[in-house]
Amino acid sequence: MRNTSDPIKENSNVMNTQGGEKKVMKKILSVALSTAMAFSMFASVAFGDTAVSPQQQFDALKAKGIFEGFPNGTAGLDQEMTRGQFAKVITKLLGLKEVTGQLSYKDKNYTAKNWAVPYIEAVTAAGIMQGKDTTKKIFDFNGKVTIAEMATILTRALDLEVPAETNNSAPEWAKKDVQAAINAGLVDANANFTANASRQLLVGAAYAVDQAQSLKVSSYEVSEAGKVVTFKISDGESVKVTLDKALEANKETEVKFTYKEKQFTEKVTYKTTVAQAVASVTATNLKEITVKFDGTVDQNSAESKNNYVVNGLTFKSATLSDDKTTVTLLVSEGNTSLTNQRSTSLQVNNVKNADASKTITQKVEFTPLDVAVPEVKEVKALGTKAFKVVFSEPVKAETVNATSFRVDNNVIAASVKYVYPNTAIVTTDLTTGDHTLRVSGVQDYSGLAIVPVESKFTVTEDTAAPKVVGVKSNDLKEVTVEFDETVKSVASAYANTSGNTAQSIEINDNKVTLKFNNPLNVSENTVYLTAVSDYSNNSASVDAKVTPTLDTVRPAVVDAKFKMENGNYIAEIQFSKSLKVDSAQNPENYVLKDADGKVVTVSGLTSKGYPVITPSYTDNNKTVKVNLGSSLKSDATYTLTVSGVIDTAYIGNVLLPYTATLNANTAQNGSVTRVWSDVPNGVRYVYVQFNKTLATTGDGNALDAAKYMAMNVDNNGVATTTAKQLAKENNDITLISTNTVRIAVTNNTGIDWAQPVKVSASYIKDSEGNYFNTGNYTVGSNVGTADVKATTDDVYATSRNEVKVKFNTALSNVNLGDFDLNGISPTSYTLADSNKTVVLKFADNTIASDVDGYTLKATNPSTQDSFGNKLQAFTAPVKDGIAPTVTLGNIVRPANTNTITVTVNASEELKQDANYNAAYIQDLFSIDAGSGVTTTVNGVSISQDGKTITVTATVSGATDGKVATVKFDGSKNKAAKAITDQNGNALDEFSFGKQL
Known part of the structure; x- marks a missing residue:
């Protein structure tokens, strides 16, 4: 056991303040050991010329206020130090707080006037030093510090490994710590450990500890949503580190930085309860989507239904949970709903987290899964004349009628009001007391019917009119008033003056939504509702005050698609909010440029790159369709800049300019362009060529054998056999070009290759992540020959010296000698349309204005595609493609x-x-x-x-x-x-x- 005179607390931490917050940093041995080994009393290995001298150590510590020199200006390194002086050194060295107003010891002259008392009390409170006699409470502030005490301090300051076995003459309480110093080469094993330590030795030890704890990170603070970490350094300075990538919330992460030529690696955690991202999206029924964030979000932006987009759907409401982490989206009433078990995308836009440090914009894939039947969630009497039934999920209005309900097992004469999405209000006379309700026949939107069950409810008299319990406004023209009970009717409503009447009054259970043509004041308004009645016919006129919340969120582009419609390139731009029609359909808000940033001026676009045809806007999916004409290059990349578009907020918010990259190749409607087969060395290979670059990973992987089927068909394309999977294993499929696969047929039982065969491919995506044929996800074509064919009904003279001809595939080698125009050979050619079109050039004025009688021929051609398949011979009439002048x-x-x-x-x-x-x-x-x-x-x-x-x-x-x-x-x-x-x-x- 330690002697009670031991000045160091038996704790692996040399310093532990009363609050338990600050600990000495003890892991940097490389610096501290090299310093400590300079002690003349301790060193077993001499330092070279570069060693820090005791005087230099003293000067450094004096500059920090840890040591003081003598009045004559000397360091007094050869003198001894008292315990009181050492207490001051330790207090200053470790940054302890001086303690006043406390006297823990009974030494003579140990009073509040004694200069050493605040320091002695500080090291005592920290558990670092104790009195020489703890029984009599004597500290002995004028007593000297021994070498054993110094060795113990050094061992603990440097966090040396303390051995179990000792072999030294130090006092029993110090043996292990002294042995650690000896093992580290810091102490002479033959030293007199009970002798007093000189000031030089004390300076060296203090310097070692100071070096060991210097330039440490004492604390850190994370800001700017995890993007910035500010480290507080032990020398009082701060280092601000801006990260390339924001820290992941609530996850320990190493951050590296350099300060004063020293490399730091610190583990930091961005601790926050506010949201950083969407954690999950689920749908357990076909009318509601649950969006779970990984923390809390701002209510105003989270409950803005404009901030959520699912293609083809509109939302009636967005409701935030009480814990501010989950939003329930309600799909608008009507025929549109989610599709059960079909992958769907939800785009979340402009949702702020709770402290507004981050705005969440994220696209999430989810698959609705409705397998649960609806249940009765609540039955509540509305006085003695009606009751309300709330179901566990949205239910179809047409399945909710009087025959759906029995009270006390009796058919009731009732009128039923369906309140979307999941409520029925049944008006019928009821007696006070307990009743049983049985519900049957009600279905949800996936067609699942409720299991008939009985529910208990109690009827009491209701004599009070509805009272207002809450009110909120949306962008000056809409107010929702919440009541303490279900509302049956409202006679009228107006805001501020009777002249500003509500143009519509919508009642949804206990909430009444008023919409106005004229805007409310930006400041406080008073909304008046007359004759607000409940189902017991209690009625009263009420008023409520509301200060509107302005919509200040700009619209944003959430999706940009590029496709073909009727031969024209169409950019389909989806926005996060509803737009003012005149701004959405203004052609000057859309500018097309090529890959070099130059304005595109082909047919369908003006000289400024604006679309000639007015864009069309559809509000239910917030989408603008921009017709860019038919003359873009099919193998080129373009940019479409959208600007000047304004949302429908009362004070319209303008879109920040957005530029979408449009790849003309991906705009093509996804299809199989040709299928051919050959049988080299007895193995049948089927080649399937698509018109787009294929995806080769993920759920749209074109190298998945299960996606290719074949069947025999008659001349009309009607199947005559059952479809068979072409290949057994994925190894049987090879990607031989970016848009073509070769399938080794290994599973063709029942397929007669001598008869017409159709090959189909299902659930394959292009390289942009779009499914081929999103209607039914299957594309296909009959197996034909490997020959390259000209599209003989698509041969046009486009000028007096130019003929354009299209082919069924891309060409890799064109022989000019293959082609003949009424006995005239072309002089040159160019390839277009991803090498599927050849433009043949002839001498000037070769072709007459009237092209009747011109024929283009290819006899015994050698032109071929990239697979070595040769062009079939053809003869085609030349059509008039020459623009009039x-x-x-x-x-x-x-x-x-x-x-x-x-x-x-x-x-x-x-x-x-x-x-x-x-x-x-x-x-x-x-x-x-x-x-x-x-x-x-x-x-x-x-x-x-x-x-x-x-x-x-x-x-x-x-x-x-x-x-x-x-x-x-x-x-x-x-x-x-x-x-x-x-x-x-x-x-x-x-x-x-x-x-x-």
Whole structure:
């Protein structure tokens, strides 16, 4: 046992304050040992020339206020130190708080005036030093400090391993700690451990401890949602570390940083109860979605239904749980609902966590699973004239009627009011007392019917009218008033003045929602409701005060899809909130650029990259469809910048500019482009080529053998055999190009390959994560030959020296000599449409304006695809794909008239599409007659032979000597095809001028 005179508390921590919060840092032996070994009394190994001298140690400690020199300015290193002086050193060294107002010892002159008392009390309170005589409570502040005591301090300060066996002459209480110092080479085993330690020795020991605990992290603070950690260093400085990736909440993580050329590795934990992400999304019925966050969220943003998007659905409400961690989304009443056991995506937008340190935007996949039958959750009497039944989940209105209910096993005469989503209010006379209700026939939205059960309820008289218990407002035009009981009717309602009446009153159990055409005040409002009645016909008029919450959240783009519809490229942009229609459909809010950042000006787009056709907006799914025309390159990447779009908040919030990347290849409708088969070396291989790059991992993996089936079909494509899986193992499938798989047929029992065979592929995704054919998830085609084929009904002359021909697959090697146009060979070619289209170039004016009689041939061709399959010979008529051209006829302004007349002559017969009215056609033309002159086009006509266009315009201002210019918007016309030749080729852009 330790002697009670031991000055060090028997605790592995050298220092432990009264609060138990601060401990000495003791793990840096490399620095501390090298310092401690410099002690002249302790060192068994001499230091070199670079060792820190005792005087330098003293000077460093003096600068920190740990030691004081003598009045004459010397360190007095050869002198001894008293226990009181040492108590002060320890207090200063370890940063203990000086203790006043307490006298723990009875030494002579141990009074509040004694300079050493605050330090002695400090080390005593910390359990570091005790009195020489604990029985008599004598500290002996003028007594000296022995070498054994110093060795013990050093051992504990450096956290040396204390051995079980000892072999030294130190006092019994110190033997183990002294032995640890000896084993570490710090103490001479033959030292006189009871001798007093010199100040030099004490300075060295204090310096060792100071070095061991210096430059330590004493505390840290995490801020900016885990992105920043501020470390408090033991020297009083702070180090702010900004992380590349925010800390994961409530998880211990190592953070590394450098301070004063020292590397630190600290374990930190971002402790928070506020949400950082969506933890899970579930749906146990088809009308409600449960969104669980990993912490608490802000109620206003969490309960904004605009912040949640599921394609094809709208939400009636979003309700936050009492613990602020879970939101229940209620799908709007009607035919739309979730699909049982089908994977669905929920996009969460702009939900703030509880301390507003993070805004959560996250897309989560979930699969609704409704396998539980609805149950009666609550039966409550509404006085003696009605009762309310609440079901465990949303139920179908058509299954809730009077025949669904029996009271005390009796059929009742009742009227039933269904309150979406899960409540029935049954009006019927009831006697006071206990009753039994039996419910049957009620179904949920997956068709599961309630199991008939009996529920007890008690009826009492109700003589009190409904009372207001809560009120809240949404964006100045909607107020919800909550009552203490179910409300039957409200006669009318208005806000502030009778002139601002509610345009609609919706009653949902005990909540009444009022919607106003005129906005409420931004400050406090008073809402009045007249004749609020319950089901016992108690009625009263009430008022409630409410200060509206403004919607200040900007709309955001939550999804951007690119697809083909009727040959046009369509960008489908889904937003987080409902939009003002005029802003959503403004073409100037959408700009298309190519991969180099240049504005795209092909057919269907204006010279500024705006869509020619007005975008369309659908509010129920908050989606804008932007038609970008049919002329984009199928193998190119584009960017669509969306800006200027405004939501429907009373004070509209504007979208921050958003740029979506659109890959034209992924816009193609997912399909199988061709299937062919061969049998080399007795093994049948089936090749399936798709029109998109394939996914090869995950649930859409194209290398999954179970996804490929084959069956025999007749000439009409009707199955004549049962579908069979083509391959047994995934190893039988090889990806031979980014869009083509080769299947070694190993499971074809029952398939007659001599007859027509159809191959289908199911649940395969492209590289963008989109399923092929999202309608039924299956695509397929009949097995054909390996030959490359020209699409013979898609051969067009696009100019006087150019013919375009499409093929069923991408070409890798084109032989110009394969092609012949009425005996003329092409001079060059280019590939387009992902190498599926060849544009053949001929000498200038090779092709006449009238292409009738032109034929393109390929005889015994060697052109082939990347698999070595050769082009089949073909002969195809050349169709007219040459846009008509015009030349200026005249531009005149007859004398003394306010009319300008323009005539242009066409290269071939033109026609006007009857689907476009005169105003639209007139808008294609503009006439500029110079500064100070205004013109308005008011007439466009095409001559009977189709060869002349006449444009008339009213004019004001002098035009003599000025140049009038007529312009035709070819981009808009290409998209609309309002004026074309007889073969449907749109008249291209032109501009002519003439001096008047």
